[in-house]
């Protein structure tokens with residue numbers, strides 16, 4: 156109650172009630188009488204975020220209700236966001252940040268799989284009124300709105316909204332217009348990009364340079380770029396926090412505003428910045444995940460959601476470090492290597508202040524359904540690591556040591572540099588290498604096919620193997636084990652259509668594939 160009253164304004168109901176009821180799935184936030192499954196009220200804090208979630212609906216949902224089912228993110232996205240606010244109040248900002256990072260990672264990887272497509276948080280179809288887009292992505296949008304407005308405007312706006320719109324209902328557009336009116340900031344561009352259109356936005360500091368000097372003031376130009384993940388239009392009126400670092404470790408914070416794919420802004424400082432870091436507190440839930448911290452000698456740290464780890468052999472005291480994992484394709488400029496193509500899905504930005512640090516960096520590669528499957532297709536692939544000091548210049552191969560098998564592992568760099576890193580692979584044709592196992596040697600049949608109920612898979616490959624089913628766009632559907640050359644699969648909740656079926660061996664190597672047609676109805 157203390158947390159929510161401080162963030163959202165006074166509790167407006169005559170009492171608080173929680174009623175334990177004999178059901179096992181979640182809870183319902185009836186005003187003053189929250190019904191919650193008995194198993195969640197077990198005397199521990201295991202379900203504290205669920206208990207907090209339901210209470211927060213006494214603001215988002217009960218006090219101001221979403222106008223239509225299509226606006227459900229105004230209830231549920233905000234209630235999920237409130238789970239993290241509650242944790243921030245109790246355990247500090249680090250707990251909030253960890254929650255947001257974990258949620259963002261799962262939204263980028265899973266929400267479109269669970270909901271069947273990339274949807275905007277507003278205007279969702281009725282089949283996913285209570286889906287992950289509404290709940291989990293909705294929470295990321297609330298977080299980004301907080302970043303966009305800053306805490307002072309954001310929380311005073313929420314309190315005013317709760318007071319002004321109490322016991323009424325609001326659409327997403329009305330909420331937008333309320334914020335515009337309250338803050339004086341035109342919210343049309345933000346809502347178009349983050350609320351009314353699907354997909355994700357990625358930002359990068361492309362480069363920075365001193366371009367002039369007046370007395371002891373240096374004119375510093377910063378160039379930004381924007382990349383998109385399953386999104387068609389670039390976001391406009393972006394306002395992003397930048398941190399300008401002096402070589403002595405001090406810094407100045409500022410903001411850059413730009414629209415479209417590229418933009419720049421110039422600043423005057425009385426020092427030459429040695430580094431510019433973007434959004435060091437990750438106030439935006441874009442298509443990137445970042446970690447920032449000070450380095451210490453002998454640190455051995457894994458930044459799991461940046462798919463990166465490092466070991467610090469030598470560092471200047473209080474050296475600041477930032478790693479950003481981008482879930483968008485790296486840009487390419489200038490000459491690339493013949494026969495080499497870069498990852499179409501991700502790359503990293505590494506920033507640290509000062510260049511004399513001795514850091515071993517480890518970059519994760521992983522051939523899974525949505526990750527490096529575009530570049531790691533078989534065991535003959537020749538994975539390489541590329542580097543460039545900034546945007547706008549060609550990528551160059553760097554020396555690395557590969558630790559792991561062909562499916563998953565780390566690429567280790569002995570002397571990490573500030574700049575961008577990405578994965579690439581040579582075309583099999585270019586290298587003259589092919590999959591060592593002939594696909595024709597393995598038979599793979601399906602019966603019945605087409606089918607409106609079950610499918611049975613048969614192969615002459617007698618070792619334990621895996622059958623993976625995907626839709627025609629390559630989206631993951633299901634995965635089952637196949638033993639002694641036979642397996643049965645019963646689709647659940649599957650749309651009529653054609654599906655791809657891939658047979659993998661135990662090392663995740665493709666040994667055969669085929670197609671099936673499902674004629675059941677959904």
Ligand SMILES: [Zn+2]
Pocket residue numbers: 208209212230231234
């Ligand atoms: Zn809820």
